[in-house]
Amino acid sequence: MIFITGELCKNTAIDFSYLTFFDEETQNVLQKYELAPTTAPSFDDPLKNFKFDSKHHLEHALVIIDQFQTTNVKERRLKKIYSFILDMHLYNNKKFKKNKVKAYSEADYIVKFWGYIFESFFVETNFDTFWGDTLNEVCKKEGLQLKLDFRLGIFSLGSSYDTATGEFAKKATTTKQFGDKLKPIIATKGVINSVVKDCNLSSFEKIAKLKFPVIHVMGFDN
Numbered sequence: 001m002i003f004i005t006g007e008l009c010k011n012t013a014i015d016f017s018y019l020t021f022f023d024e025e026t027q028n029v030l031q032k033y034e035l036a037p038t039t040a041p042s043f044d045d046p047l048k049n050f051k052f053d054s055k056h057h058l059e060h061a062l063v064i065i066d067q068f069q070t071t072n073v074k075e076r077r078l079k080k081i082y083s084f085i086l087d088m089h090l091y092n093n094k095k096f097k098k099n100k101v102k103a104y105s106e107a108d109y110i111v112k113f114w115g116y117i118f119e120s121f122f123v124e125t126n127f128d129t130f131w132g133d134t135l136n137e138v139c140k141k142e143g144l145q146l147k148l149d150f151r152l153g154i155f156s157l158g159s160s161y162d163t164a165t166g167e168f169a170k171k172a173t174t175t176k177q178f179g180d181k182l183k184p185i186i187a188t189k190g191v192i193n194s195v196v197k198d199c200n201l202s203s204f205e206k207i208a209k210l211k212f213p214v215i216h217v218m219g220f221d222n
Contacts (some may be wrong), residue, residue, distance in 0.1 A: 062086040080120040138190035146187040166215030
């Protein structure tokens, strides 16, 4: 049996990008549990073939989107998001001026840009969005102060589970890149433990099918 501790394995959460830092014996054991990268789901987007490289194109696209007759929930969500983004670039583009962007706080990015997009995307779904340094149920029970900027929850089996988490920052820095990523990873590991227990998932194959995205937004960088 191999016990893994230290900076490379905090809270028994292992970052496989650091696999080469482990000794050969440990690498051989861990490689059995390395999963293939998750493929992003694809779907037909009826509004995807627009050009956006001039103001004229933006105006034309906004007219088409405003006139577009939606036929289902997905199209309604996409229409709202496209309209919001195009309208902002056309009629409120002062938001993107460098002197203003430089002064923005983390909350500015959420309120001015990302909040509406996230809320619009998850409207009419079974998911609930939670904003502003909130704790999930697992962290509350364990006394962990891992407050997150964004949580996407769902109510099931008499409990609320986070299905995705997110952190926002005003600027991309090394500290934010790794520090902000660690919080949702540890919080999500607690959720996974809870789901495994509540749903009696006993095999690695079943557990490996669980997907919990971590969203990381830093200013206008990605």
